[in-house]
Amino acid sequence: MTTPSTPSDDPPLRETASRLWRFMKPHRWGLMLSVLAFVLVAATEPLIPKLLGYALGEGFNAKPATTSVIGLPGTAASAVSPASAAAPSMASINLDYSFPIWMVPIVLIGLFAIRGLFTFCGQYMLNWTISRTVMDIRTALLQVLLRADARVYTSLQPATAVTKVVNDPQHVVTLIAGSLVTILRDGLPALALMGYLFVLNWKLTLLSLITVPGLAFVVRKVNKRVRRMGTWAYDAQLRLVSVVEDVTRAWRVVRSFDAAGYETRRFGDRAREVQRSMLKTAASNAMAQPLSQLMASVGISIIVSLALYQSRVNGTGVGEFASFVAALLFMSSRLRHLSDVMQPITNALVVARGCIGLLDTPAEPDTGTRELSNVRGDIALKQVTLRYPGANRDALAALNLHIPAGKTTALVGSSGAGKSSVVNLLLGFERPDSGTILLDGVAIDELTKANLRRQFAVVSQDIVLFDTSVADNIAYGQERDDVKLEQALRAAALWDFAQSLPEGLDTMVGANGSKLSGGQRQRLAIARALYKDAPVWIFDEATSALDTESERAVQQALEQWQGRKTLIVIAHRLSTIRRADCIQVMADGQVVESGDHDELLARDGVYAGMVKVQH
Ligand SMILES: Nc1ncnc2c1ncn2[C@@H]1O[C@H](COP(=O)(O)OP(=O)(O)OP(=O)(O)O)[C@@H](O)[C@H]1O
Numbered sequence: 001m002t003t004p005s006t007p008s009d010d011p012p013l014r015e016t017a018s019r020l021w022r023f024m025k026p027h028r029w030g031l032m033l034s035v036l037a038f039v040l041v042a043a044t045e046p047l048i049p050k051l052l053g054y055a056l057g058e059g060f061n062a063k064p065a066t067t068s069v070i071g072l073p074g075t076a077a078s079a080v081s082p083a084s085a086a087a088p089s090m091a092s093i094n095l096d097y098s099f100p101i102w103m104v105p106i107v108l109i110g111l112f113a114i115r116g117l118f119t120f121c122g123q124y125m126l127n128w129t130i131s132r133t134v135m136d137i138r139t140a141l142l143q144v145l146l147r148a149d150a151r152v153y154t155s156l157q158p159a160t161a162v163t164k165v166v167n168d169p170q171h172v173v174t175l176i177a178g179s180l181v182t183i184l185r186d187g188l189p190a191l192a193l194m195g196y197l198f199v200l201n202w203k204l205t206l207l208s209l210i211t212v213p214g215l216a217f218v219v220r221k222v223n224k225r226v227r228r229m230g231t232w233a234y235d236a237q238l239r240l241v242s243v244v245e246d247v248t249r250a251w252r253v254v255r256s257f258d259a260a261g262y263e264t265r266r267f268g269d270r271a272r273e274v275q276r277s278m279l280k281t282a283a284s285n286a287m288a289q290p291l292s293q294l295m296a297s298v299g300i301s302i303i304v305s306l307a308l309y310q311s312r313v314n315g316t317g318v319g320e321f322a323s324f325v326a327a328l329l330f331m332s333s334r335l336r337h338l339s340d341v342m343q344p345i346t347n348a349l350v351v352a353r354g355c356i357g358l359l360d361t362p363a364e365p366d367t368g369t370r371e372l373s374n375v376r377g378d379i380a381l382k383q384v385t386l387r388y389p390g391a392n393r394d395a396l397a398a399l400n401l402h403i404p405a406g407k408t409t410a411l412v413g414s415s416g417a418g419k420s421s422v423v424n425l426l427l428g429f430e431r432p433d434s435g436t437i438l439l440d441g442v443a444i445d446e447l448t449k450a451n452l453r454r455q456f457a458v459v460s461q462d463i464v465l466f467d468t469s470v471a472d473n474i475a476y477g478q479e480r481d482d483v484k485l486e487q488a489l490r491a492a493a494l495w496d497f498a499q500s501l502p503e504g505l506d507t508m509v510g511a512n513g514s515k516l517s518g519g520q521r522q523r524l525a526i527a528r529a530l531y532k533d534a535p536v537w538i539f540d541e542a543t544s545a546l547d548t549e550s551e552r553a554v555q556q557a558l559e560q561w562q563g564r565k566t567l568i569v570i571a572h573r574l575s576t577i578r579r580a581d582c583i584q585v586m587a588d589g590q591v592v593e594s595g596d597h598d599e600l601l602a603r604d605g606v607y608a609g610m611v612k613v614q615h
């Protein structure tokens, strides 16, 4: 059986608990009010056996005819039985009681009404605390994702992130709160009852404590197993989630490669692992109650036997005995619930370790302090080298590149030459291993990341659209301005299409623009970039899916901005870039040729070769 043990480098659950507490702390007064309410509920708990004892005791002792219960006809054993003791009392009801009978229901109902009210308040305040805490944890986790270093995203599965940000906090806090309620609802009354038992008969009560070390041992052992199984189950579940993500994200590939069977098997394997780990966790959880009850039964049987013995020998009153046994039984039923408290907390901490661990995701270094305004868009890369983690060769090798302001510069070169890597560097998604990158003569690492990125509008090679309307996709993250929207749409040759949509600009585009054609998605992304109105526009294969006519229209629109915007165009289709002011030909992370179309043709080098091949 494969039951991976918890890696030793995992942070201990105690640390996780203290981090969780940091989120709960701001809402602690809600928690305190809740505790207060539960304390008040608990405080009324011993009143019930006390009242019972009082009523019975008064009933038996206050009657002049029956001075002592023990003195009644019958055996000693029947004398101490509350049932048989009640029988003669029925026969001898008279008005000599020191309290009127009608008070019994009034007091009892009143007591339960008060308890009900406080229980409600306690639960409400507790849930108030939970929901606030969950919201805070989720917000903190989202902030982490928004600031995470770009490299984190090469290994973080979106579905895993969703699970950790959305599901886990709720699960964790609900489990913990459930346990807290149990502790408050059952633990406090148990304590109160314990106090009452001490008052009644401290010797007997003290004896009951002999079971505590045994209980502690059982709980520790069970917890350790729950922790191990829980961690396994949690990891298995994340692996299962990622299969579901693949199946939905890549549904076309799955269908067209007839891989449903393959995915079913992959899912089945992982689902079975989840099922096994869950069952093992549940079994570990379920061990706690019977084991601790067994330990508790030892204590209870000792006490009851001794109590019976004491009452026979000393002739303890029925009232006292009844109230002692009632309190003891109340307490043991409370304790039964308490034995179920540790496992949910452990389970919760295991899950919390997973999601709170996300808080340790390294943030993108943002050490720059300068902010540029009115950027012209003059870009220079000097001796820039970049090697991705785990790669065995440089993506960019001592690259020197100048992109003049207000001009159109084209980057061409074979696949893998490093063109997109230049874009990643300019936007600060990657940091060069050596060399400097200047924007208007200022090293970009002196700028704040927000300021740096404000200078670029990018249409990336892989188009990303949001599941919102056309307009919201274009005015993404900015104020909606219908005049600007129209300009951007016209420039992207998408205006007529947008007008023909059933709800115009408010038509939803589907998940990642799935309701649009490839070319329409590209043009929507272009419109989004144009709407941003940044000094530098970067089009990375942005028109590769367009027909020649649409591409021509986009190019003509862009020409209006000539001289005012710096335009970087990356394209494999050389017709796209033949009118560029300067063409930089890249190979193996370096610029091997540069010049305009005619110059490069005349040189008859790499570029001329590429043109020939394309013709
Ligand atoms: N995140 C990454 N991790 C490791 N290697 C990477 C990563 N991104 C790119 N590379 C490698 O860096 C090199 C340059 O990639 P880049 O994306 O810059 O090429 P490109 O010129 O844009 O190619 P294409 O024309 O196919 O888009 C490639 O060899 C690629 O395998």
Ligand SMILES: [Mg+2]
Residues within 6 Å of the ligand: 419, 420, 421, 461, 540
């Ligand atoms: Mg690329």
